[in-house]
Amino acid sequence: MAVDQAPAAGQPSDIHARQLAGLDALELGGGTSSGLASRLWGRTWPMLLAIAIVLAIWQGVVWSGRWPEYVFAGPAETLGTLGERLTDPEYWQAIAVTMRRAVTGFAIAVVVGLAVGAVVSRIKVLRAAFGSLITGLQTMPSIAWFPLAILLFGLTESAITFVVILGAAPSIANGLITGVDYTPPILLRASHVLGFRRLQLYRHVILPASLPSFLAGLKQGWAFAWRSLMAGELVVIIAHQSSLGERLYYDRELADSAGLLATMIIILVIGVGIDLLFETGDNALRRRWGLQQVRN
Amino acid sequence: MAVDQAPAAGQPSDIHARQLAGLDALELGGGTSSGLASRLWGRTWPMLLAIAIVLAIWQGVVWSGRWPEYVFAGPAETLGTLGERLTDPEYWQAIAVTMRRAVTGFAIAVVVGLAVGAVVSRIKVLRAAFGSLITGLQTMPSIAWFPLAILLFGLTESAITFVVILGAAPSIANGLITGVDYTPPILLRASHVLGFRRLQLYRHVILPASLPSFLAGLKQGWAFAWRSLMAGELVVIIAHQSSLGERLYYDRELADSAGLLATMIIILVIGVGIDLLFETGDNALRRRWGLQQVRN
Amino acid sequence: MTAPLTERAARRAEGDEPAVRLDGVSKIYGQGKNGLLALDNISLSVAPGEFVSLLGASGCGKSTLLSLVAGLDSPTAGTLSVGGRKIAMMFQEPALFPWLTVSANVEMALRVQGVAKRERRQRAAEFLDIVHLGGFGAKRPHELSGGMRQRVSLARALAQEADVLLMDEPFGALDAMTRDLLHDELERIWQKRGLSVLFVTHNVREAVRLGDRVVLLSSRPGKVAEEFDVDIERPRVTDSPEVAELASAVTARLRQEVLRHGS
Amino acid sequence: MTAPLTERAARRAEGDEPAVRLDGVSKIYGQGKNGLLALDNISLSVAPGEFVSLLGASGCGKSTLLSLVAGLDSPTAGTLSVGGRKIAMMFQEPALFPWLTVSANVEMALRVQGVAKRERRQRAAEFLDIVHLGGFGAKRPHELSGGMRQRVSLARALAQEADVLLMDEPFGALDAMTRDLLHDELERIWQKRGLSVLFVTHNVREAVRLGDRVVLLSSRPGKVAEEFDVDIERPRVTDSPEVAELASAVTARLRQEVLRHGS
Amino acid sequence: GSSGTTGTPGSGGSSGGGDKLAEVRLGYFPNITHSTALVGIEKGLFAKHLGSTKLTATTFNAGPAAIEAVFSGAIDATYIGPNPAINAWAKSKGKAIKIIAGAASGGVFLVVKPEINGVEDLKGKKIATPQLGNTQDVALRYWLQEKGLKTDTKGGGDVNIVPQENSQTLQTFATGDIDGAWVPEPFASRLIQESKGKVLIDERDLWPNKQFVITHLIVRQEFAAQHPDVVKQLLEGHVEANAAINADPADAAKTVNAALEKLSGKPLKPEVIDSAFKNITFTNDPIASSLVGSADHAIKIGLLEPVDLNGIYDLKTLNEVLKAKGQPEVADK
């Protein structure tokens, strides 16, 4: 068999070429060889394509005439409604109000979740007593909490925040607990020998070791926070503050298909935006841990 | 200094005793030295104590007279209501209906989440196109999906299942993706050399390696499924089938504090029960991986 | 028995198709000014059935070289070919699957080949016997000592039944006795199967004991500093004067290399 | 210079309080019929300032012994005391924190001691210099070779400035040159600080080169098979005939042990 | 406990227990049947009578939240439908609230697909109501029972009753999932105009005087006891608002639609609001007979435990106000 020849750029041919193609799929987001612009574009075009495909299918369904337009609005009408809303400063305010609440609630939930997760994951008795309750709380629909929230906080934003925290904190705590449980024992042994104990051990070893799992918990927590918020914004309506949750409700209440779809798009866009933030953190983490370097 | 003496059972004294006490906190659920009964008891008493404490605080608040009984029912009344309901076969049927729906929806969501997570985590273009959409979908309140669900499935149980799947599948997919992302590169390298490719690689290496994270995703997915179900059971009320979600709704509707609290307790108990199942799986996993053996 | 030395040397010289061939291979980790030139213009080939030992200071690029050959990474420059041969590799770490028993870890090598379950188990047991871990099939990796894990990893690599075997310090964590026993086993299997072996070690005597040829890498960047043909009749003994003699020659050269690059 | 040998031997004999003392220590992993007796009735002590090398076949219980001494595990039977001394340990694996740079990994040892940041960094750099990893402080563990990681782990253990140093095959992944250099460094630091060292290795010459005493463990279950006092003047050289002579005596005894237990 | 609301944030603003209350908190729904509140607030009629007492209006989207707010003392009074009021009365054993005025009557229809021409065609059909056990649901079931058609709370029987939110009814009616719906305005008008539904029954025809309550005003008992003057001022505003609506319905409709747009982001179509407005009567009379009658029906078809509604009304102040204005007084029977 003749000696394989490959360009100096270094594509080994033959069996290797195939093996590498297989491994290439593993190496995501680590394309450090191209410029920033082309990397951004590589990140963007699949998204744009996906959007285009979704729009096409959507339009197709609408044109098929399966449902009347007022039951299922088409892309044109929906995007029109969306455009209208986005030119309305009040709508932006509604988004701002909701975002503010989400961020506040989430921030407190992170603190609470961190504290609860830390304590429960490390203290045996508390783990046995409350460990399973955390998931139990997660499964409790937000709506069940509102009577209590209103009793405690009245019709204030605190009532909403309370429910948001109850929604998000368990996820965050659970993420941390999973991370702690799966911290490699050798690292715990090493830090024990180094003299790390209790709080220091927690801060310098367990927390960073749990970070990937904690980050996953944060992401889930955000989703819970957001959903709880949407529910909460209906129950506790605060004067002079329109909000996204309220908008969603009215779109449904008025059976306004185009409006509902427009609001859903906004929610999706915000969700995707937040995910991109998390993803950035996650990528940084994986780079630091050397997890993107699958091939060397 | 005199030589330390310790019993043959092997408690090293001095600095070691203290170090071990610290590490003991790490070793949860691994108490293999005691019999099954005493282990069960060790697992149970903290829970019972926690319940007792919660009941005491609850009763205290009620006795403080801060709120009238009809606004905030006490433990006695609530447990009375709970007892009444639990002797009513119809209530059990409602629970059964809800559980059936939850399990069905969750099972399908696991399959969907697994497939989506598998594809998205391993194929670069799809990851870029849909990766962030998964979290986006998670943040979408179930209520927004119902108009679509009803359009697609009419007023049937399928509509509920659809929304449950949309609620749970993203979490499950995300759990898997995190797991895949954090699979130790050395294991991927080893399996590549062993000749594992694509589906085989996925099945025999990536999936088991991602199991801890996947399990965490399942837990979160269950919570989402359950919450979506509670919302769905209100929107699509199906003939001849009373359900827990409906009960929750009517308890609120009737301003029935005791009833609401009783339903909340049921939901919590189910949630805790499910968590215990997950925990069993998780413990088995950790034992197999050698993660409970922190001290050797 | 291997082919006589002269014959093998001749085969190499004649340009017979090598099992592994590196032509001016370079590898740079990272980019730009953070880039690290790990391997610089390495040309090296391993003939079919040849046992090549690779020596070099810590961090000189031996593991990098093996992972290029295994196709786990691609060279920054140069050509690399294994002529479609099947490659087995034993990593520097044990790299066992923590969720599988010891036996199942070895079976993983057979699983891809589609061997049936019963046979898989039986053959895994055989390979575990070879590495002196007969009764440990049902244990999990975390219940083994460091050296035992390394031996499981060896058993797994042997079970792959590949044409080319890459070994990265396979006996580093073993005591001298066990090491000697495994040298014999490895030599036996190598001869029986006609394997091509690329064997990284820090133990010069071991390199000489096992290799048809000893290749010395220099450090930063990794280059081939010198090659030694080992003209000692097999079976060899690690403590034999011939081995000791060549080993001290190699050691002297190695010392020179390390000193040249400073500490 | 260490104290003259006779003096040290006398001190041990006189029952001077040892730095590490094991009295009839046993360790059983698992329970009931699945239980594995890893260590059986071990009595051993290390005098303050003494350097004890520990030899034994793979899987005989050396790492288990170290982790008992480090307080990472408790013996099933027997008494163990370190008299409140501070213990540093270097594990068989590098056990580095993957999220920290090399320098930060070494700094972790200083962090618990409450050393200020600037000083921490500086001292970490010094220790990295000692293990010949001067320019690698800013890298992350995954960017290092196996031997380099092991050296970082060594730097970290040295940075702990403990009274007792436990080392589990610390130089297993290093080439002979680097190993020699580090032997000198380790000996220097040991003498300067008056450390008590318990040193596990598979390299008999290394054990003799460094140890005041060489302890031989037998396998399954681990017991003390024999102790050798090393009566060779320091500074010693690994290739010296005295070292070689004692090493071959120890090797013979070790071989006998291994063979007695069968393969 | 009578310590009730102390400590609840901003409860009543009863700072000094002095003569003038700082703030009164009123709840209502952004809903056409709550036009009294919408007009009263928009036109400043409540504010006019309350004087220095500030009116803080809070909107709700559903009865339970409003009742929870009343129970917890977060609001003092609210406009609300008959069912939540009865539930609140029953649950608190008559301690929490009182109905102090009526607000609206009528505006409920059975809208069906065009091919359904009479009660006999309803057999085997699916009819939606807003919610199991609410007034509309009870009315439908009672009416069907009188017509000899069997139903049950599980959706079985001769006619399948499917409780669902009104907004969803619009969708399921359009897609043909349901054959009709017993719904209040403006959903009835929307079903008719958007989905070509037709009116089979106007609920007014089933009641004496063609009147039945759809919205009324309730107040927290404790608040009423502490601040009878404020309650009176509130009622003065309420009466004036209803008077304004009845004096110029077209203008009121416009005001209401503007208010709805502000609250929900989108106005109703003019045709819908006009037709809906025509079908609703705004009256101060709580039409006690219909509340009691509806409750009786509910008990008869087994949807309500027997409940003693005696004392749920406190119309003394309303009657004072009406008397002062020279309008006919209303009765609580």
Ligand SMILES: Nc1ncnc2c1ncn2[C@@H]1O[C@H](COP(=O)(O)OP(=O)(O)OP(=O)(O)O)[C@@H](O)[C@H]1O
């Ligand atoms: N993933 C990586 N990223 C960046 N640099 C790397 C990476 N892997 C290895 N290197 C660098 O490449 C050089 C060679 O590393 P390699 O692991 O090949 O050495 P080695 O010869 O195997 O050493 P050892 O005997 O210590 O195992 C080292 O300087 C190391 O720092």
Ligand SMILES: Nc1ncnc2c1ncn2[C@@H]1O[C@H](COP(=O)(O)OP(=O)(O)OP(=O)(O)O)[C@@H](O)[C@H]1O
């Ligand atoms: N966590 C564990 N659970 C069960 N058995 C264990 C565990 N750790 C070690 N063992 C067993 O104890 C014995 C001694 O192990 P140890 O790691 O101490 O050996 P070692 O002397 O360090 O060997 P090596 O030189 O190969 O590192 C081995 O037979 C091993 O299988």
Ligand SMILES: [Mg+2]
């Ligand atoms: Mg290497």
Ligand SMILES: [Mg+2]
């Ligand atoms: Mg060991």
